[in-house]
Amino acid sequence: MKSVKLEEYNEVTFQKAGFDKALLAIGSCESHGGHLPFGTDTFVSYDIATEVAQRLENTVVVPPMWYGMSMHYRHKPMCITLTNDTLTRVIKEVIQSLVYWGIRKVLVINGHDGNIPCIEAATRDMKLEFPDMGLAVLDAWWMTAGSLLPADTFEVWEGLGHGGEGETSIALAIMPHLVDMNQAKGMIPDMDPHVNLMWNFQELTDYGASGAPEKATEEKGQKMKKVLVDYLVDFVQRMDQQGWRYEKR
DSSP, X not given: OOOOBGGGOOHHHHXXXXXXXXXXXXXXXXXXXXXXXXXXXXXXXXXXXHHHHHTSSSEEEOOOBOOBOOGGGTTSXXXXXXXXXXXXXXXXXXXXXXXXXXXXEEEEEEOOGGGHHHHHHHHHHHHHHSTTSEEXXXXXXXXXHHHHSOTTSOSSGGGOTTTTHHHHHHHHHHXXXXXXXXXXXXXXXXXXXXXXXXXXXGGTOSSSOBSOGGGOOHHHHHHHHHHHHHHHHHHHHHHHHHTSSOOOO
């Protein structure tokens, strides 16, 4: 298995590798209920990034970001969070570093809902600063996996939830030794389908998780991981053919 993690390279091997693409996984450190580890969002996004890079040419995975914007999850231990401004700035400076060293094709793989606005702001600013670069974002893998899988894959709430059926399933597929299904429990909030009522997480559930994590299985998680990795590999290959630009028709 080839090495795709930047932290395993040195200046000689990096220069020989000729990387032109980088994958950046962004997660968080926060409660996901009593059944999942604090680093779930990073474990998942980093694992997906690594699997994708293994199947691509000239692609490196940069060290993942273990902290995200998690202020709205601070009511349960153990949350270490950045502010929106800090996270946005860190993402921009990581991308600026990559461009400085000649890597001008970047795919961000996000694992946490609170990071989405920061990633959006940072990547839009970077695209303006470096208009010739290729820059793409998978901002919510949990939504993408659900849309790619058959509708009957999940039993409750389409698999959604923080530490819910889908996220617990993919955790069972990626780091089963860190999952305690005896502690799996969540609640499902009645949320409006069209208007986003702003929330702090304790308003949605009495636990550190929402959804139905007790319905999770490793089989569901393997299906989620496969469709995500397959899709992202195909996406990057298509982007290489298209010059990381939209096709015009």
